[in-house]
Amino acid sequence: MLDRIKRNIAKHIELTDAEFDYFASLLQPRHVTRRTSILTPGQICWFEGFVDAGCLRVYCTDEDGGDQILYFVPEDWWFADIQSFVSQTPAVFGIDALEDSDILLIDKRSKESLYLEVPKFERLFRIMTQRALVALQHRMIAYMHQTAEERYLEFKQKYPNLEDRVCQHQVAAYLGISPEFLSKIRRKLTLGVLSV
C-alpha cells in the first residue's frame, strides 16, 4: 500500500530508506466505504491524507443546503482542510468518500515531528502546496471568464476518466451549475461530436 505514496514523494524529494520508513511509521492506513464521512464541517481536521485507491471529495455546504465541490481527490492526490489542520480550528470543508477508498492519514503531531526529524518534508509540502495554488489560480480565472461548457471541458482534462466514476450531480457541484444544465451541455457536446 506504500508504493504509490513513495512514488508520489519521489517526484519532488529524495529520501533515504530510513527517512521513508520513519515517514511510513507515522501513517495511519484506513479503508473507508462509499459515502463514509471522513471530515464534517465544524469538526477539527486532525489529519492530512493521501488517497491510495478510490476517490473522495472536498466540499462545503451553503446556507441553502447546496454543496459546492472544492476538488475531487482520486488516487495519488493529497487532501485536508488545510486551515483547520494548521490552526486546529473548526473545518469549513467536509471530506467524504465517493467510492470505497484506501487512504493514509498523518496527524498534526506526527506531521510536526516529521518536519523536525526530516526537514526535507518542508520542501515537499512547499512544492505540493505551490502546485495546488497554481492549479486553483487557473481554475479561479477560468471561473471568472469561461462559460460553463469550457469549464466542463477543463474538468474532463484535469480529471481524466473521473466522469465515469462519480455521479452527474457531483460534477455539477464542482462546476457550480445545476445537474440539468450539465445534462444540456453534455447533450450539446455529444450532438456536436456526432455531427462532425
Place this chain on the structure above:
Amino acid sequence: MLDRIKRNIAKHIELTDAEFDYFASLLQPRHVTRRTSILTPGQICWFEGFVDAGCLRVYCTDEDGGDQILYFVPEDWWFADIQSFVSQTPAVFGIDALEDSDILLIDKRSKESLYLEVPKFERLFRIMTQRALVALQHRMIAYMHQTAEERYLEFKQKYPNLEDRVCQHQVAAYLGISPEFLSKIRRKLTLGVLSV
C-alpha cells in the same frame, strides 16, 4: 526599507541577524511608477517580490482583451507568477503597478541559494503558500455560490481601504463583473445604509 519585510517574515520564522542580512543581500530594491509593467504575460517571471509601499495587481487578459484580476498586492504582500517562477516557463499572469510602489525582488538563483543556506525559508514559503491557498479556496467557493454583492462586501473586508486607492474598473475586474454592475451594487448599498 527592510523593516516591513523583516516584520513580515518574523510572523512565521525566527532568523538570526546574520541569516536576515544574508537574505537582505539577495534582495533587489526597485521603485516603480504607476502603470509600470513588472511582468508581461508570456515573459519568464524571474523574480518573487514583496511590496514595501504602494500597490500592484496580478492579472490576466482573455482572448477578448478583458482583464481578470487574480489579486491585488498592497504593502506587506508577496507576488509572483508562481508557476512561471518555479518552472521558468512563460508567465500566464501579468503584474503591474496601480500606484507608485517600492518593491523588493529576489531572483530564482538567489532563492535556491537561500533555501540551501537557510533551510528555514522552506518553512516560511510553505506557510505563506498555504495561507495563499486557503484564501483562494475561500474565494473560489464564494465565487461559486455568492452573489456579486456578497463578493464585493468580502473584497472590502479582505482589502480594507483599497477601494479608495484603485479605480472602479480594477475592482470590477477582481470581482468578475462589469464596472456598470459594480456601480449599481454600490448605489444599492449606499441607499441601504442611508435608509437604516
